[in-house]
Amino acid sequence: MNRNLKILIIVVGIGINIVGGALNSALKLPIFLDTIGTILAAVLLGPWLGALTGILSNVFSGIFTNPVLIPFALVNGVIGLIVGFVAMKRGYEDYITPLIIGIILSIAAPLVGSPIAVYVFGGLTGGGVDILYGILLGSSERIFSSAFLARIPTNLVDKLISAYLVFFIYKALPPQWKATAAANKNKEKQGS
Amino acid sequence: MKNLYVDNINGYWYWPPLKVKFFSLALMLLGIIFSANPLVLAGNLTLILLITLAGGGGTALLSRLKAFVFFGLFIIAFHSVLNPANETMLFIFGLEGALYGSIVAMRLTGIVALAQIALITTPPRKIFLLFSSFHKDLGLIMLLLVGFIPVLQEELNNTSHAQQTRGLAWKNSIDKIRAYLAMIIPVIIKALFKAQGMASLLYLRGYDMQDRHLAKKQLRPLWAKGYRYLSALSIIYFLINVVMFTASKMKVWPI
DSSP states (O other): OOHHHHHHHHHHHHHHHHHHHHHHHHHTOSSOOOOHHHHHHHHHHOHHHHHHHHHHHHHHHHHHTOGGGGGGHHHHHHHHHHHHHHHHHHOSOSSSHHHHHHHHHHHHHHHHHHHHHHHHHTTOOSSTHHHHHHHHHHHHOOHHHHHHHHHHHHHHHHHHHHHHHHHHHHHTSOHHHHHTSGGGHHHHHHHO | OOOOOOOOTTSGGGSSOHHHHHHHHHHHHHHHHTOOOHHHHHHHHHHHHHHHHHTSOHHHHHHHHHHHHHHHHHHHHHHHHHOTTOOSEETTEEHHHHHHHHHHHHHHHHHHHHHHHHHHSSOHHHHHHHHHHHOHHHHHHHHHHHHHHHHHHHHHHHHHHHHHHTTOOOOSHHHHHHHHHHHHHHHHHHHHHHHHHHHHHHHHTTOOSTTTTHHHHHSOOTTOTTOHHHHHHHHHHHHHHHHHHHHHHTTOSOO
16 A cells, blocks of 8 residues: 555545534434544554544644534544554454444543543533433532543444444455555464 | 635734744643633633734634633533532522633633634645645645545535435434435445545656655744744743642642
8 A cells, every 4th residue: 555545545534534524413413423534544554544534634624614623633543543453453354343443432432532521611512412411410420420421322322333334344445455454464464 | 615714914913924823822722721710711811812802813703702602601501500519509500610610611712712813814725834844744635635525525415315316214313324324335435436546646746755845944933033022922921821820739829
């Protein structure tokens, strides 16, 4: 996979993040679905370029639509790193890896995102998560725990759908893309 | 693509070189981010708003901050009702929660105001030049994105019409997720095909590593003569905020 194709896969990943988020808002779904491009770039290019895709998609959206999205670039970067390392270790060919990735991300993404949301926004983001956050805060009297637990259900559904979507797309890619993808690196070592 | 730049040559914030401006705004942002004292934050906020109104870009900034005023009031109301530290109550509204909410709202408004100043007073061409000075490929990624995202939106529109012609409709959430997948999957596949074509086009146009430092030469350095006062003022502002923050943490400050 030469250097130009790597640059273009990063561009496509950022574009799909932005367009997927816009379609999600247009259909008024309660989940986010704005990290599909990050997971695709991390599977194809490895953890560090996947993290770069995530960070740049939030920075780009922040420059051109709303600067409030820039602090959450850290969450997207962490998602790229985790998916990249898990895909390099296990490959992305079997049906269990997207499940593992979905479960790990549903805990890691709120873990990184809740401190940012609580510190910068008081825990509120203007979406449907605020209702659950208000219920938990009223009953449990703890700010960070209720912000964290309120984000777990939406993140679980969101990351499982994204991981399986990227799995089916990766399965259907032509062999010359898969041969030099980062998710294939350990398979050669295991095969030989 | 829509951007936040407003053209106004007469403002003070339009004159400094790019690195000086971003460095000083980043320092002011760091000074605000760690404060938790309401009076300090209120003072910071009035100072920032005065600087912007005097320095050009003021009316655009005020019109963009209107939405955040409503969000800030929502944060104050939410925390005055539901914050666990509420003790002195008036009906259902508590005082400590309102104080916490107002601290968060003021800090958020300060952060957003500084980011908006940076984006209103800089044309996008210069922002991409700044990205290029870090690594040559970063600027290319941003520039390709500016042209690529409208193409993706067009594809999404066409796919949406095509799928609806074939009988796609949605009422409840499960149908909405199926509709989302039916609309996004063709867009992803077509985007990957376009990526391969664009990579070949980049190679054909001879994109290689010869002009590595061109962007670095076009941006004036950080200690450019004539604007050192701006960096110095921002460093003093940051240090004052740090001193106040440590004083309040060590209980020297009365609040």
